[in-house]
Amino acid sequence: MLRKLSFLVLSLPVFLFALGNAPASAAESQPVISSHDNATLVTDRDAVAAGDTLHVGLRLQLKPGWHTYWLNAGDAGEPPTLKVTASGAMTGQSETINFPTPVRISEGGLMSYAYTGDVLLPQALKLEGQAGGVTLKAHAEWLVCAATCVPEQGDFTLDLPAGKVAANSSAEGPLFVHAAQASPVPSPFAASLAPDGLLSLSGKGLSPASIDRAWFMPSETGIIDQVAAQKLGVSEGGLTLKLNWIDAAHKPTVLSGIVVLQDKAGQQTALWIKTSQMAAAQSAPAGPAPAEAALWRMLVFAFLGGLILNLMPCVFPVLAMKAFSLARLGGSHRHEQIRSALAYTTGVMGSFAALGVAMIVLRSVGSAAGWGFQFQSPIFVIGVAWLLVMMALNLLGVFEVTLGRIGQDVTPRHGVWGDMLTGLLAVIVATPCTAPFMGAAIAAALGGPAWAGLALFLAMGFGLASPYVAIATIPFLARHMPKPGAWMAVLKQALAFPLLGTAVWLFWVACVQRGAMILPVGLGGAVGLGLVAWLFGTTQRQAMIKGATPAVVFGRVVAVVVLVLAGISLARIDNGVAANAPVDAKAETGVVAYSPERLAALRDEGKPVFIDMTAAWCITCMVNERVALQSAPVQKAFEAQGMxxxxxxxxxxxxxxxxxxxxxxxxxxxxxxxxxxxxxxxVLPQILTVSGVLDAIK
Known part of the structure; x- marks a missing residue:
């Protein structure tokens, strides 16, 4: 009772200060004000003396509904930072925040450790030098969140004169007292951690009579499942909490953080613990460690995802080309078949590796790059569409890919480089699709160590290439490939049309992204590339008959000029076309555009919600919509449930x-x-069926 009374007495000036809206004293800087909070730099005294340890802090007065984060933000968010430098007669620097105990906020399957209301994030600043006044300069960055998250920052200046005053003597002193009382204290109990995640505290004072609830908040994220229930066990002199390791995460040997103990009256005590070195499991069965087992499981998922990707609609045009390659090799020797398979596999796996490295690097610098991110660039979309047009013209016989020069060998070549290029193209056009098992594998690749992520992307690439490898290398399958013949010329030309159809779809995607004004650039460039292909093919045939004549040279020069102009127009798409608004698609009946605020409001109202995250360049998405979501039974079920x-x-x-x-x-x-x-x-599967959707919403 005495402790509670003293706390109320010490906190009274804080509440009077807030209620009275008093002007800032000498121990509080000018505020940085936003629509979400007011931020100031405060100190625990109005004057400083030589040798003082000054307590400074970032004070955030958060608006209702907004919060900021602890040392470990949890499953989402970022911890605040504060760097304070003292100059003048005395100097000093500090950037270590002594974080008070946070509250837990669980929402949408995520756990956050956060602060709400009026919060102080204090630091201790040791002053060194001769007696005299100091100037404090501070830079702070923090994230505030409600339905949305807003990064904020501020620069603060505070002048303190020379003088000998007691700690916590300023008008802001009670804020520091309150922060100290709200901070965890070193645990008097011995803490240990078992390999299965059982956290144990032992010592006098622990008993079922004194502890009603308890929970643990780790100082580092990515170690335990922070949303999962922590099963509590209490006995005389002991307490246990069962923690759940995150799959594919490194299992620590030492764990630190806050254990909060709550008695039956609701009184809470926060203890800072650090476990002793984890003992090896004496009775654990032989086998791979959990992290290794999880990685192997993710590698299997990645391979299966790449294998199933062969069945996705976006890969069909390239698979058609591989079918032609297989038919061409039907009468070849085994070593040529194997060489072709290895070249194609190298192109696929190399492309997956490059894509994986790009995504991992972009994630490491804070970008939100995800699977298929490159299709969010209209330059990339138009470029791929042009590439498909050129490949279709090649299949139609307008020109041939050769390795010779004008007047020399211009015989068409379909060798190693052609197989590698086909593998590259397969990966490029496959990225708009996501196959089952790929979602978990990609998330693990981008959330774990870089080497593990690269291994997972390579496994996906091998899965995509494996059917062709099997056909070319297994003798039984290789012997039963069809023999080459005149029918191949017809097949080759027929396969051009899936490529042209894919190019049409990509031009539509670019139109959705940047508006109808991008079509003259895209289609005009395609016509120009058609001219290049025709000129190149014409000069090829003339060179075979007459050699390097002036007409051949002139045709090649014109082709190069058109190619350069196409490249320039492609590079200028963002500058010249981005200003045009995208095509405003007519609002779909019964469809609500996603926003976090709208979703939160609907869930608060207790209404059922079906979320469809899609993209115009995602063929799997469009197939799912047409086959399942737009079907009459699903639409009728949505209407009946008020979905x-x-x-x-x-x-x-x-x-x-x-x-x-x-x-x-x-x-x-x-x-x-x-x-x-x-x-x-x-979460529903990535490939939808009518029955699957109906079962899920029941």
């Missing part, structure tokens, strides 16, 4: 959609989540 059908369009980059994908362990579309009234979301 809100919410769609997030990731065709262009959208940070709120990227955050939603990451929160559900995905790094690409499609993603389908069903929220029943007042319940957490249920």
């Amino acid at each position: 809100t059908y919410m769609k997030g369009d990731w065709t262009n980059r959208d940070e709120s959609i990227s955050a939603f994908l990451r929160a559900h362990g995905r790094d690409g579309v499609p993603l389908y989540v069903y929220y029943a009234p007042h319940k957490e979301g249920v």
